[in-house]
Amino acid sequence: MSLFSKPWKLTSGFIFGGVFVVAGFLLQILSGPVRWGLLASPVNLILLAVFIAFIIIAYAMKGKVAFFAWLGSSAAAVPSIACTLLMTMIMGLTAQIPERGWLGNMITFWPFVLCYVWMTAVVGLVAVNHICRLSRSWKEIPAVLNHLGLFVTLVCATLGSADKQDLEMMLREGGTQTVASREDGTTVQTGLSVRLNDFTMETYPSGMPKRFASDVVVTSKSGKEIPGVIEVNKPMEVDGWKMYQYGYDEEAGTESTVSILQLVKDPWLPFVYAGIFMMLAGAFLMMIVGFKREETK
Amino acid sequence: MSWDSFIWFAAVSVILWAVGSILAWTGNKRTAAMSIYGLGIAVFFAFILAMWISLERPPLRTMGETRLWYSFFLAVAGMIVYSRWKYKWILSFSTIMALVFIIVNLMKPEIHSKALMPALQSPWFAPHVIVYMFSYGVLGAATLMALYILIFKKGQETSDDMVTTDNLVATGMAFLTFGMLFGALWAQEAWGTYWGWDPKETWAAITWMAYLLYIHFRIARPKDHQTAMWILLLAFICLQICWWGINYLPSAHATSVHVY
Numbered sequence: 001m002s003l004f005s006k007p008w009k010l011t012s013g014f015i016f017g018g019v020f021v022v023a024g025f026l027l028q029i030l031s032g033p034v035r036w037g038l039l040a041s042p043v044n045l046i047l048l049a050v051f052i053a054f055i056i057i058a059y060a061m062k063g064k065v066a067f068f069a070w071l072g073s074s075a076a077a078v079p080s081i082a083c084t085l086l087m088t089m090i091m092g093l094t095a096q097i098p099e100r101g102w103l104g105n106m107i108t109f110w111p112f113v114l115c116y117v118w119m120t121a122v123v124g125l126v127a128v129n130h131i132c133r134l135s136r137s138w139k140e141i142p143a144v145l146n147h148l149g150l151f152v153t154l155v156c157a158t159l160g161s162a163d164k165q166d167l168e169m170m171l172r173e174g175g176t177q178t179v180a181s182r183e184d185g186t187t188v189q190t191g192l193s194v195r196l197n198d199f200t201m202e203t204y205p206s207g208m209p210k211r212f213a214s215d216v217v218v219t220s221k222s223g224k225e226i227p228g229v230i231e232v233n234k235p236m237e238v239d240g241w242k243m244y245q246y247g248y249d250e251e252a253g254t255e256s257t258v259s260i261l262q263l264v265k266d267p268w269l270p271f272v273y274a275g276i277f278m279m280l281a282g283a284f285l286m287m288i289v290g291f292k293r294e295e296t297k
Numbered sequence: 298m299s300w301d302s303f304i305w306f307a308a309v310s311v312i313l314w315a316v317g318s319i320l321a322w323t324g325n326k327r328t329a330a331m332s333i334y335g336l337g338i339a340v341f342f343a344f345i346l347a348m349w350i351s352l353e354r355p356p357l358r359t360m361g362e363t364r365l366w367y368s369f370f371l372a373v374a375g376m377i378v379y380s381r382w383k384y385k386w387i388l389s390f391s392t393i394m395a396l397v398f399i400i401v402n403l404m405k406p407e408i409h410s411k412a413l414m415p416a417l418q419s420p421w422f423a424p425h426v427i428v429y430m431f432s433y434g435v436l437g438a439a440t441l442m443a444l445y446i447l448i449f450k451k452g453q454e455t456s457d458d459m460v461t462t463d464n465l466v467a468t469g470m471a472f473l474t475f476g477m478l479f480g481a482l483w484a485q486e487a488w489g490t491y492w493g494w495d496p497k498e499t500w501a502a503i504t505w506m507a508y509l510l511y512i513h514f515r516i517a518r519p520k521d522h523q524t525a526m527w528i529l530l531l532a533f534i535c536l537q538i539c540w541w542g543i544n545y546l547p548s549a550h551a552t553s554v555h556v557y
Binding site for chain 2 (some may be wrong): 017073075082089093231235242266269279284286
C-alpha cells in the first residue's frame with residue numbers, strides 16, 4: 001500500500017479511514033474540540049482556496065500518484081461514505097447536549113469532522129472527473145450535478161457557518177428597535193430601525209396557536225420606510241437581513257404586546273442554494289436515467 | 298369524510314389488491330391484474346382525497362396520516378415494478394406490506410384534528426411529506442427485492458433482478474433527495490436555518506448516506522451481490538428509525554422538534 005505505486009483498493013480505504021479516525025482522536029485530545037468560530041472570513045476563503053487547489057492538484061497528478069487516482073474513485077467513495085455514516089450514526093444515537101462531553105457535541109468532534117472532510121474531498125475530486133468527461137459524453141450531466149451540487153453545498157455550508165449572523169430582536173407594540181442580541185447576550189447594531197405597529201396571535205378553539213404575525217415598518221439604512229407583515233413561514237427581507245417571526249411573550253399568550261423577531265444574514269446562502277438546486281436537478285435526472293449498468297459475469 | 302369510514306375503504310382496496318395479486322400469480326392475465334389492482338389504488342386514494350377535503354388541510358401531519366400515504370405509495374410502487382419487470386410476487390408482497398400499515402392505523406387511530414400549528418402552514422409541507430412517503434414506498438419495494446434475492450435466490454439472482462433493485466434504489470434515492478432538500482428549503486423559510494442537526498435531520502442524513510453507500514458499493518464491487526443486499530437492509534432499518542423509530546430514541550426525545 002505505497003502512496004505512489006501500488007493500487008489503492010476498498011480495503012486499504014477502510015484502513016485509511018481508521019487512521020483518519022485515530023488522528024481525529026489525537027487532535028481532539030491535543031487541541032480540544034473544533035472551534036468553528038475561527039473560520040470567520042477571511043480564514044474560510046483561504047481554506048476554500050487551499051481545498052480547491054488540493055483537488056485540482058490531485059486531479060492533475062492522478063496518473064503519477066496512486067493515492068490520488070484512488071481518492072477520486074468508487075473504491076474511496078465507499079469507505080469514506082461508510083466512515084461518515086458511522087460517525088453520523090453515533091451522533092444520531094447520542095443526545096446532542098454539549099455538557100455531556102465529546103459525543104454530546106459531535107459537530108465539534110474531530111473524527112466526525114475529518115470523516116466529512118474526507119468524503120467532501122472525494123466528492124469534489126469525483127465531480128472534477130465527471131466535469132472533465134463532459135466533453136465526451138452528455139451522459140455525465142446527472143453525475144456532475146449530483147457530485148458538484150453536494151460538494152458546493154457541503155463546502156459552503158461548513159465554511160460559511162462562521163460568517164452567519166443569527167440575532168434576536170425584541171419589539172414592543174408602538175416602539176422602535178435598532179439593536180438585536182446574539183446567542184451569548186451581546187448586542188449588535190443592525191443598521192435597521194424596526195417599528196412594531198401590532199402583534200396578533202390567533203388560536204384554535206383548543207388553544208393551540210394558529211397564527212402569529214407582526215405588523216411592522218422597517219426603515220432601511222438608506223432611510224426607506226418599508227411596511228410589512230412578518231409571519232411564521234413568511235419572512236421579510238431588508239438590506240440582506242431576513243427577518244423571521246420567532247417568539248412572543250408566552251405568559252401573556254394571545255394578549256402579548258411583545259414580538260421577538262429572528263434576524264439572519266448569511267452571505268454564503270446563495271452558494272448553498274446553488275448547490276441544493278444542482279442536487280435537485282441531478283436527482284431528477286437520475287430518476288429518469290436510473291443507474292443501470294451492464295453486469296459483467 | 299371521517300376516519301370512521303376508513304375501514305370500509307381499506308377493506309374494498311385490500312380485496313381488490315388481493316384479487317389483482319392472485320391474478321398476477323396465475324400469469325397470463327396481466328392486464329386484468331393491473332386493472333383490478335389499480336382500481337384498489339383509486340379507492341384508497343379516494344379516501345385520502347376525502348380526508349383532505351374534510352380536514353381542510355392535507356392529511357400529512359400525524360403518524361397515522363403518513364401511514365395512509367405509505368400504504369398508498371407501497372401499492373403504487375408495487376404496481377410500477379410489476380408493470381415494468383413482471384415479477385408475479387411483487388403485488389402480493391406490496392399488498393401485505395400495505396395491509397400491515399392499514400391494520401396499524403385501525404388498531405391505533407391517532408388524533409386527526411384540523412389544527413395545524415403555524416410552522417406547518419407552508420406550501421412546502423405537502424410536497425416535503427408526499428415525496429418522502431413515495432420514496433419510502435419505493436425503497437420498501439427495494440427491500441422486498443433484497444429479501445427475495447437473499448432468501449430465495451441465494452446467489453442464483455439474474456442480472457435482471459439486480460437491475461430492478463438498482464433502479465428501485467435510484468428512484469427511491471431521487472425522491473429521498475427531493476424530500477430532504479425540500480425540508481432544507483422549508484426550514485430556511487420558516488426558521489432561517491436550512492440544516493440544524495435536529496435528530497430527525499441527522500437520521501434523514503444517515504438514511505440518505507446509507508442508500509448512497511449502496512449505490513457506490515454496487516459500482517465498486519458489482520459482483521458482490523450479498524454484501525450489497527445487506528447494505529440495503531441496513532439502509533431500510535435507518536429509514537424506519539428516521540420515520541418513526543426516532544420517537545422511541547431517548548437521544549432524540551431530549552432535543553428534537555420533529556417528535557410527534
